[in-house]
Amino acid sequence: MGFVSRAFKGRPRDEPRDARLPPGQYLVRDFPVLSAGPTPRTSLAEWTFSIEGEVDETKRWSWEELRKLPSETLTRDIHCVTKWSKLDTTWEGVSVDTLLEGVETAADYVMAFCDGGYTTNLPLEDLTGGKAWIAYAYDGQPLESQHGGPARLLVPHLYFWKSAKWVRGLRLMNEDSPGFWETYGYHMYGDPWLEQRYSGD
Ligand SMILES: Nc1nc2c(c(=O)[nH]1)N[C@H]1C(S)=C(S)[C@@H](COP(=O)(O)O)O[C@H]1N2
Ligand SMILES: [Mo]
Numbered sequence: 001m002g003f004v005s006r007a008f009k010g011r012p013r014d015e016p017r018d019a020r021l022p023p024g025q026y027l028v029r030d031f032p033v034l035s036a037g038p039t040p041r042t043s044l045a046e047w048t049f050s051i052e053g054e055v056d057e058t059k060r061w062s063w064e065e066l067r068k069l070p071s072e073t074l075t076r077d078i079h080c081v082t083k084w085s086k087l088d089t090t091w092e093g094v095s096v097d098t099l100l101e102g103v104e105t106a107a108d109y110v111m112a113f114c115d116g117g118y119t120t121n122l123p124l125e126d127l128t129g130g131k132a133w134i135a136y137a138y139d140g141q142p143l144e145s146q147h148g149g150p151a152r153l154l155v156p157h158l159y160f161w162k163s164a165k166w167v168r169g170l171r172l173m174n175e176d177s178p179g180f181w182e183t184y185g186y187h188m189y190g191d192p193w194l195e196q197r198y199s200g201d
Pocket of ligand 1: 031032033034035036037080081114115116118146147148160161162163164165166167
């Protein structure tokens with residue numbers, strides 16, 4: 001009886017938290033760093049962000065131009081395929097919708113590309129409609145280089161490997177094509193709620 005009532009009392013606090021944890025994931029309070037290679041360093045003077053590929057005209061922003069675009073502050077949970085999840089991470093950045101304004105394309109897929117050569121593929125649909133950002137601040141501070149600064153793609157509804165660090169642009173594609181981890185067997189889409197970790201999941 002005592003046990004039952006204690007367990008019951010514990011629930012209101014624990015249940016919403018667990019409901020936010022996708023299958024197979026555990027919570028972390030720190031912010032792990034996962035990089036496939038060394039942290040690249042591009043000076044902000046040389047940095048650009050491009051939208052290219054299957055578009056009428058390539059679009060390109062300098063760092064200063066990007067920072068002048070309307071930005072958003074958002075708080076989201078993030079989920080890494082190596083099974084850690086972090087709740088309520090707060091970011092600031094430019095919505096991909098803002099960057100795609102006026103872009104004419106028939107493409108359905110995107111390859112995000114980065115300094116250092118990392119790539120990751122996503123359906124264009126998953127980057128539009130308020131679901132993705134080019135983030136340049138975390139927790140109210142400029143994004144640390146180890147976490148992808150000066151700017152990273154943030155697509156929190158997919159596994160975090162899709163949130164490309166040091167992102168330099170989006171290449172629009174008519175056909176889906178695997179990026180870096182996808183070539184090594186990670187899932188082409190990567191929905192954490194469906195546990196799409198590896199191809200075949
Ligand atoms: N350019 C680049 N982006 C990347 C990676 C990488 O190795 N290089 N790793 C991915 C993976 S597997 C994860 S889990 C997250 C980790 O981001 P973090 O180091 O900020 O936690 O970045 C993703 N984006
Ligand atoms: Mo990851």
